[in-house]
Amino acid sequence: MRYEELADEPCSITRPLVIFGDRWTLLILKYSFAGIRRFNAFQNALGISRSRLLDRLDRLVEHDILTKQPAAVGAYEEYRLTPKGHDIYPILMAIRDWGDTYMAADGPPVHYLHRECPNAGSTGEAHVRLECDSCGNELTARDITPTPGPGLRVKH
Amino acid sequence: MRYEELADEPCSITRPLVIFGDRWTLLILKYSFAGIRRFNAFQNALGISRSRLLDRLDRLVEHDILTKQPAAVGAYEEYRLTPKGHDIYPILMAIRDWGDTYMAADGPPVHYLHRECPNAGSTGEAHVRLECDSCGNELTARDITPTPGPGLRVKH
């Protein structure tokens, strides 16, 4: 099976992965969140080949995760996150939480601080929490029962 | 740059992605969470080629995300999630939240219900929330300031 055929799967884990589940795309987005906007800047930061980078940026633009616009000043293009792209941040933070737990023997390389935390001198850090939207308890995989939803019954 | 060289980056987003950031590994783990344990079962569920599947399973076992053991009954092997692997679940749920929001025009294909939710007839659903561990407020990328941590200062 070709990987792209998975795009039709009725699964909200699979479908996003067809867009950004390859080896480079989430890293490109990581740099987008870090403020990188220009083609050459991505290429220098990542070491990805130019044609590969262009493929990936084009795909992200096509899916409205990034926009491509001429810069306000200067003669170059800018790739910037859309609101849809902005909402990918929790995915990166979930990966980071796992990485800090299991792959950071020397401690976290980067702290992600809550800039204007009202508590205790702004020492709060951002973490992802899986919780129930009704009772608010923290959940793990064992607490969850998958159940068919409306998107599963639709024929295409 | 070869992709695997990124494993040395002092970044807790990059390092996990070198393990499971390719086109198949997170999908394999999705089926692990769904209860799939056997080689042929993964292959049938995913349509991945056998040699590719073996590569990916071997890598997950090598990184202690899955274990490989003979089944209690029957003459076959079982690949099962370790606690370390179990903690990947929030990453999949973060992807799913985004997929349900932006790629599920017909509604979510699957509901992930809180099985024993104390509220209102167990209608609670699992969602990922990015929050401050100090004040508890929900955060977005704009609220966060990345700051160097201990893992960045270590020489290798």
Place this chain on the structure above:
DNA sequence: ACGTTCGGTCTCATTTCGAGACTGAACGTT
């Protein structure tokens, strides 16, 4: 006129991949 920077294109050797046949071990049935 000239050099620089920019995003983008092109070519080519290497690597990765999908498809599917094949292997050998374990087991059940007759």
Place this chain on the structure above:
DNA sequence: AACGTTCAGTCTCGAAATGAGACCGAACGT
């Protein structure tokens, strides 16, 4: 014992994806 089945795992081969880096034209400053 002979046979078929199921199992994970291996092998080969053609196709696709990738990395490296040269190359291009447009825009800009001097």
